[in-house]
Each structure stands twice: as structure tokens, then as C-alpha cells.
Amino acid sequence: MAWVAIILAGFCEVFGVAMMNRFQLDRKLSTVLLLIISFGVSLLLLSYAMNTVSMGIAYAVWTGIGTVGGALVGMIFFGESTNWRRILFIIMILTAAVGLKLAS
Amino acid sequence: MFASVFFRLFSMKGDIMLRHWLIVLIAVLFEVGWVVGLKHAHTPLAWIVTVIAVCFTFYLLLVAGKYLPVGTVYTVFAGLGTAGTVLVGAFVFGESLNAIKIVLLLLLMAGVIGLKLVTPASTETEGDS
Numbered sequence: 001m002a003w004v005a006i007i008l009a010g011f012c013e014v015f016g017v018a019m020m021n022r023f024q025l026d027r028k029l030s031t032v033l034l035l036i037i038s039f040g041v042s043l044l045l046l047s048y049a050m051n052t053v054s055m056g057i058a059y060a061v062w063t064g065i066g067t068v069g070g071a072l073v074g075m076i077f078f079g080e081s082t083n084w085r086r087i088l089f090i091i092m093i094l095t096a097a098v099g100l101k102l103a104s
Numbered sequence: 105m106f107a108s109v110f111f112r113l114f115s116m117k118g119d120i121m122l123r124h125w126l127i128v129l130i131a132v133l134f135e136v137g138w139v140v141g142l143k144h145a146h147t148p149l150a151w152i153v154t155v156i157a158v159c160f161t162f163y164l165l166l167v168a169g170k171y172l173p174v175g176t177v178y179t180v181f182a183g184l185g186t187a188g189t190v191l192v193g194a195f196v197f198g199e200s201l202n203a204i205k206i207v208l209l210l211l212l213m214a215g216v217i218g219l220k221l222v223t224p225a226s227t228e229t230e231g232d233s
Contacts, residue, residue, distance in 0.1 A: 039158075043142060043158065046142055047142040047143065050142055050143040054193055054199040054200065055139060055140065055142075055143045055189060055192075055193040055197065055199060056186075056189045056190030056191075056192075056193035056194065056199060056201070056209070057190075057205065057209070059139050059185075059186065059189045059190075060186045060189070060190065060209055060212055060213070061212070063182060063185070063186060063212075063216060064212045064215065064216055067182075067215075067216045067219055067220065068219070071219055071223060074223070080223070083222070085218070085222045086219060086222055086223065088218075089214075089215045089216075089218040089219035089222065090215070090219065092211055092212075092214065092215035092218070093212055093215035093216060093219065095211065096208045096209070096211040096212035096215060097212060099204075099208040099211075100205065100208045100209070100212070103202075103204050103205050103208060104205075
């Protein structure tokens with residue numbers, strides 16, 4: 001469950017960052033609330049995961065999932081480049097995250 | 105004392121770049137601080153301090169990003185934040201660390217930094233200074 005929580009926490013962080021970008025355009029209170037909720041849920045999930053997964057590894061994987069998620073959202077929804085270097089780094093992060101799960 | 109150190113840092117004369125890199129380093133310290141809080145905070149006060157540290161980290165990065173290239177700031181911040189968290193976990197809280205985990209953590213950090221560096225910045229705050 002802890003690893004599921006880390007993955008969900010990473011997704012919430014990606015959503016939070018997306019809301020941060022949207023706020024720069026729309027300046028709406030609802031966007032700010034979504035931003036605060038998504039970061040709040042992300043940190044709660046990360047905190048929950050840290051009950052069983054060590055702090056350093058949980059944080060590192062959370063950062064990795066957030067970065068990969070952000071890149072994938074950019075590629076899928078905003079037409080960002082999908083060049084081989086970006087794909088390679090994404091595979092590197094995911095490989096390392098799976099390895100850390102297996103090594104923990 | 106704490107407040108006066110901050111005041112000095114923000115009002116210090118001299119190299120504006122250096123000053124903002126110092127702000128990035130302080131942001132890393134707060135980042136490691138709130139991560140420790142997420143795991144080890146058990147009282148309401150400790151949680152409040154943790155949440156303040158999260159907000160303050162964001163604020164410091166925004167300040168630094170106004171004068172430094174955002175991509176580079178994030179890269180340095182993410183690298184030091186991960187390394188700092190792992191080291192504090194291992195040496196202060198006795199979390200287990202072995203060669204395999206270190207190699208995997210380095211691979212993950214390299215991936216995060218690499219991905220950030222090859223991703224073109226879309227914000228206008230990106231500078232070349």
C-alpha cells in the first residue's frame with residue numbers, strides 16, 4: 001500500500017503543479033483551492049508511505065514520479081517534444097523506482 | 105537571531121547571483137526539514153512547523169527563480185534535496201542504505217536532472233543570467 005500511496009502522491013503533485021500554471025492564467029479562487037488540496041493530499045500520502053518506506057527512498061521516488069508525470073502530461077496533452085532523450089530519462093527514473101521498491 | 109540572519113541575507117550587498125544561490129541552498133535545507141517533518145512530526149506544533157517549511161521552500165524557490173535560470177535552480181534543488189534527504193535519513197535516523205540502493209538513487213537523480221535539463225522551459229521567468 002505504501003508504494004501505491006507514493007505513486008498517487010506523485011500524481012497529486014503533478015496535478016498541483018498544473019493548477020499552479022493554470023492560476024497564472026485564470027487567477028481564480030477555485031484554482032487556488034484545488035492547488036492547495038492537491039499538494040496537501042500529496043504530502044499526506046507521502047507521509048503515510050513513510051510509515052513503512054524509508055524517508056530518503058520515499059522522497060526520491062515521489063520526486064521521480066512527479067517529474068515523469070509532469071513530462072508525460074506535457075507530451076500527451078500539450079504536444080511537448082517526445083524526443084528519445086526525454087523517453088530515455090523517463091525509463092531511467094521508472095527503472096530506478098522499481099529497483100528501489102524491490103530493494104526495500 | 106534567525107530573523108536577523110534572514111534579513112541580512114535578503115539585504116546583503118554584493119554579488120546578486122551568489123546571494124540567490126544561497127537562497128537556493130536555504131530552500132534545500134527547508135525541503136529536507138519538511139521531509140523529516142512528514143515522517144517524524146507527531147504533535148500539532150510539529151505539523152504546523154512542517155507546513156510552514158513547505159510554504160517557505162516554495163517561496164524561496166520563487167525568489168531565486170526571479171534572478172537565476174529556473175531550470176538550473178530546479179536541477180540543483182532536486183539533486184541536493186534528494187541527496188540531503190537520503191543522507192539525513194541514513195546518518196541521523198539510521199535508515200538502511202546499501203550499495204544497490206545508492207546506485208538506484210543516483211540513477212533516479214540522474215534521470216530527474218536529465219529530464220529537467222532537456223525539457224524546454226515554457227515560462228518567461230527563464231533567464232540566461
